[in-house]
Amino acid sequence: MLNTKEVNKQSMSTTVMNQFNKTADLIDLNPNIRKILGITNNEIVVHFPVKMDNGEVEIFTGYRVQHNNALGPYKGGLRYHDTVDMDAAKALAMWMTWKTSLAGLPYGGAKGGIKIDPRKYSDSELERITRRFTYALGENIGPEHDIPAPDVNTNAQTMAWIADTYMSTISTSERSHNQHVVTGKPVGSGGLEGRDRATGFGVYLSIKLLLETKGENLRDKKFIVQGFGNVGYWASHFISKEGGKLIAVQDAHATLFDENGIDPEALAQHCEPRKGSIKGFSDAVEISAEDFFDLDCDIVIPAALGNQITADNAFKIKASIVAEGANGPTDNNGEQILLKNGVTILPDIFCNSGGVIGSYLEWLQNRNGEMWQLEEVMAKIEKKITENFHKIHSEVKQRNIDWRTAAFILAISRIETAYKQRGIFP
Structure with a gap:
């Protein structure tokens, strides 16, 4: 677990x-x-x-x-x-x-x-x-x-x-x-249409865009998700809609597996009256928590807490993609093992950024007295994530580096430029 x-x-x-x-x-x-x-x-x-x-x-x-x-x-x-x-x-x-x-x-x-x-x-x-x-x-x-x-x-x-x-x-x-x-409010209290799914949508889109660079798509891709809260559910929802197969889910209470696929909608309905717990879901079997990262799949989505992929389990991962839905789910030692094994890590500061992009749109909506429909919101988030994906991908290719390093270079360089242009008070 x-x-x-x-x-x-x-x-x-x-x-x-x-x-x-x-x-x-x-x-x-x-x-x-x-x-x-x-x-x-x-x-x-x-x-x-x-x-x-x-x-x-x-x-x-x-x-x-x-x-x-x-x-x-x-x-x-x-x-x-x-x-x-x-x-x-x-x-x-x-x-x-x-x-x-x-x-x-x-x-x-x-x-x-x-x-x-x-x-x-x-x-x-x-x-x-x-x-x-x-x-x-x-x-x-x-x-x-x-x-x-x-x-x-x-x-x-x-x-x-x-x-x-x-x-x-x-x-x-x-x-x-x-x-x-604050952002992330209920729609009736000034919230943004689509803010609930923005983070999970970003995780899904980042994976989809990465696969497209390899001439692949999500159909029949097997994926596992750690954490089935807001991020884990919506990522599973969007990936499943494009033919991906959710074969395992893990949370603090249980680890579920079904090689034929777990229906994310049915699992979400099961969780709702149980304060989010996946335990007891009858349409999948419960397996040992230690076996989760060892499962044969194409994509791993850690969408729970930090430091879940470490030197203790990174070597078990057979997937070619780790998409970080959570913040800091992979520690330094775990990352080195994954990279050595040829795994592409879509880093948290990009992969789960759909949420903060959605938050920015909500902040603007409140600030300017505007109202956007769901389709407009999702189009804006998709456009922003796609633009950022291509910037990182270009950095990856030009420097021949991993995705996290490329993302960090772009992020920190932007802040450095701001300090150089403004100076430091006084």
Whole structure:
């Protein structure tokens, strides 16, 4: 099952710093800019009390790390998970900086969340926890300063609570201009049509575009998905629509397998009343978690937590493509094994960027008072991802390097250019 051991937290930070330093060396990054990008701008920790349904008070710890805002406001998700801590938030915030830069968006990078297992709390408790967290963050978030979004175990409802709380704590005259303090809201509360599927769609599209460069398509391609939340489901949905065959799914509770294919729609219906758990799905057999990455398939989609593909299991992977739906799912040691074995890794900062591109469109929609239909939104996301794919592919071919290195070069070079043009205050 998913690996959530404490030991992985430090390696997550190590992974992102190794990637950064490797790229900085390759492009001979300006040493002063290297110092700036190697650290975070702000690291915020808040402890706040919340009254539970039984009348008792619990103290929660929340985090928000703002890595860099050279290109625009900080942007990044809030996750509710018991692995959330400062180290994880710092790593994820840095990845967001690279992701928004690579996507060509006017954003920087941030990340955060609450150290909590949301399954242990009622909906009313989660609402109070979310609202109190928002209040504790105060002016550390804002529509032109730091714009949170959904992440692991948070969703459109979470964002609606944050937006309402934020707007309720500012002056009346400003409320109508601050709806875009978060993205990923329900459509009826200023959200974007298609934002729910944007990340998974990006994963699917990145795989499709890669296959096209080889003269192939998704028909009859066997794929496995780790994590069946929003990203895992929508990626499976779009790939299956084009003839791909989902043969295995893994989450924290079970590992399912069916060589004839698992119907993602049926599995999603099974998960809905079970708080997302795939366990007990009758149309597939449950297998050992250790056998998941060893399955014979064409594509692996890690779409859960970080540091899942390591030296302990990377050598088992038989697929030719690993498409990173999650942030940081492959550590440095695992990556070296995959590359040595000829596996193409579509890196997280590109592969799952459909979500932040969708977030940008929602932010613009709220900011400008516009409304876009689903078809328009998906066309805009597809256009942006396709353009970015070809830029990375060109870098891969010209430099004869792997996809992650190419993506990092493009992302960091854009930020370096911004610093060189603007200078450093004072």
